[in-house]
Amino acid sequence: MVKENVKSILSELPKGVELVAAAKTRTPQEILEAIEAGIKIIGENYVQEAESAYKLVGNKAKWHFIGHLQKNKVRKAVKIFDVIETVDSLGLAQEIDKACLRENKVMPVLIEVNSGREDQKFGVIPEDIEQFVKEMSVLKNIKMSGLMTMGPMFGDPEDARPYFVETQKVFEKIKALGIPNVEMKYLSMGMSNSYKVAIEEGANIVRIGSRIFGKRGRVYGL
Numbered sequence: 001m002v003k004e005n006v007k008s009i010l011s012e013l014p015k016g017v018e019l020v021a022a023a024k025t026r027t028p029q030e031i032l033e034a035i036e037a038g039i040k041i042i043g044e045n046y047v048q049e050a051e052s053a054y055k056l057v058g059n060k061a062k063w064h065f066i067g068h069l070q071k072n073k074v075r076k077a078v079k080i081f082d083v084i085e086t087v088d089s090l091g092l093a094q095e096i097d098k099a100c101l102r103e104n105k106v107m108p109v110l111i112e113v114n115s116g117r118e119d120q121k122f123g124v125i126p127e128d129i130e131q132f133v134k135e136m137s138v139l140k141n142i143k144m145s146g147l148m149t150m151g152p153m154f155g156d157p158e159d160a161r162p163y164f165v166e167t168q169k170v171f172e173k174i175k176a177l178g179i180p181n182v183e184m185k186y187l188s189m190g191m192s193n194s195y196k197v198a199i200e201e202g203a204n205i206v207r208i209g210s211r212i213f214g215k216r217g218r219v220y221g222l
Contacts, residue, residue, distance in 0.1 A: 001214060002030060002033045002034050002212060002213060002214075003037040005037075005043045005075075005211060005212045005213075005214075006021075006034055006037035006038050006039055006212055007037060008040065009119075009208060009211060009212065010038050011200050013135070013183070013199070013206070014027065014102070014199060015162065016202060016204055017131070017199055017204050017205070017206060017218070018034045018040075018041060018076050018186075018201065018204060018205045018206075019040075019041065019206060019208060019212075020041045020042070020043040020064050020066065020188070020206065020207045021034045021039045021041065021042055021043060021208065021209070021212050022043045022045075022066060022191070022207045022208060022209030022212075023042050023043060023044055023049075023053065023209070023213070024027050024043075024044070024046070024049070024067075024209060025038070025049075026053075026055075026209075026213050028052065028053045028055075028056035028057055028207065029056075030170070030213055030221060031053055031057055031061075032056070032060070032215070033194070034212055035060050035061050038047075039060045039061060039117065039212075040061055040062060041063075041064055041065045042057070042062070042063050042064070042139040043063075043065075043066040043085075043207050043209075044059045044063065044064075044065060044066065044081075045065075045066055045067030045068075046067055047065075047069075047073040047076050047077050047080070050063065050065070050077075050080050050081070050187070051076065051080065054080050058101050062083070063080055063082050063083075063086045064081065064082065064083045064084075064085055065085060065086060066080045066085050066086060066148075066188075066207055067086060068086060068088075068122050068196075069084060069086055069087075069092060071091065071095045072091060073096045074092070074096055074099045075102075077096075077099075077108055078096060078099040078100050078103055078104065081107075082094075083095060083107070083108045083109070083110070083140075083186075084107060084108075084110070084143070085110040085112070085148040085185055085205075086110070086111075086112040086122070086123045086148060086169060087109045087110065087111050087112060087136075087142075088111070088112045088114075088123050088124055090125075090132065090135050090136065092144060093109065093135075093136045093139060093142060094139065094190065096109065096141075096142055097139040097140070097142050098139045098141075100141035100142060100215075101140075101141045106139065106140075106141050106142065106143050107141065107142050107143065108142075108143045108145040108186075108189035109123055109132065109136075109143065109144060109145060110145060110146045110148040110186055110188055111129060111132060111136075111144070111146075111147050111148070112124065112147075112148055112149070112150075113126060113147050113148065113149040113167050113170065114126075114149075115126075115149040115150075115151050115163040115164075115166055115167045115180070116152040116163055118152060121134045121150065123150070123209055126166055126167070126170050129147070129170050129174065130173070130174060130177070131183070132218075133174055133177075133179060133221060134179060134183055137179050137180060137181045137182050138181075139181075141217050142182065143181065143182050143183065144179075144183065144184075145181040145184070145185045146153045146171065146183075146184050146185050146186030146187055146188065147167055147170065147171050147174075147184075147187055147188070147210060148186075148188035148189070148205075149163065149164070149167045149188075149189050150191075151164065151167075151189070151194075152195045154194075156198045157192075157193050157196065158197060158219070160190075160194045160197060160198070161197050161201060164189050164194075164198050164201035165199060165201050167189060168187060168189075168201050168202040168203075171184055186204060186205050187202055187203050187204055187205065188205035188206075189201070189202075189203035189205070189206070190203050190206045191207050191208060191209070192208050192209060192210045192211040194208075195208055
């Protein structure tokens, strides 16, 4: 099933759109099956789960962190992940910068945008992104590489469109500023139920879980 799902999704993605297999709660064996089917990027929500999977999977794929990263997990995270998609505070960015300095590494990061301005969600609200990018741009061991948003969860993917539109506008605005050490390369938006709408609104990374691996417990639309 996983192989068929991966091949189906990859066949329909436009050129230039990268697929992140959201592997929350999935076993290393399932992850390997997805990689064998053509997945090149694995997305993990938890550092501990990623550590376990990485022991078996290793560098057979790139690793993106797509969950909320706690500061006390940063040192472990920078050893595993190739991209951190969910930077939501200057303090977290500084912690990643320090950890990367110790590892002699420059980490590409995306800013998590709270496009729905939801109190219960992590992320930076759209109005604060520009100032946040400027503050982050002085850090030498991270590379500001784009934006990521979850957006509010809806049954109808069309309801998510305004939040993708707003995030894309912020993305283009920051790109136009030409801030040093800021490369607006990636716009990560859309999950299993909304990725097609996200692509229409400019996403070049989509994060898909259940459409690849099938439903498992409460995965909340990934």
